[in-house]
């Protein structure tokens with residue numbers, strides 16, 4: 001909500017997106033895959049291997065069916081809060097960055113990212129993509145192409 005105020009996004013939309021973005025995170029892997037298949041949300045074979053990556057897109061469909069939230073911007077922000085995507089909208093960027101700097105986060109560099117988020121949302125988002133990709137590399141995790149595309153797109157825009 002603070003970032004929404006700072007960058008002129010709809011504060012109530014940011015509030016709902018913040019509250020509901022992880023609505024599907026604790027679902028069992030099989031259930032995430034089942035719901036994602038039903039809604040045709042699977043875009044990459046990697047998502048079957050790492051079903052947790054589906055919790056954003058699945059949450060975006062669940063909040064419509066369960067809470068009757070049809071707001072396209074809120075649903076989109078929730079859908080892309082884990083992987084990012086090319087050409088992200090203002091609320092998409094705010095939710096992605098807010099998720100990385102919320103008060104419960106504590107990792108090296110979080111304070112720097114918090115300060116950056118207050119002055120330059122795009123640079124904060126780029127830093128967020130870079131640190132997410134770096135983390136996956138260091139852990140030898142698979143990289144999702146959507147995050148690489150999101151990062152490249154943003155970098156070229158900047």
Ligand SMILES: [Fe+2]
Pocket residue numbers: 021022025055081082
């Ligand atoms: Fe999440």
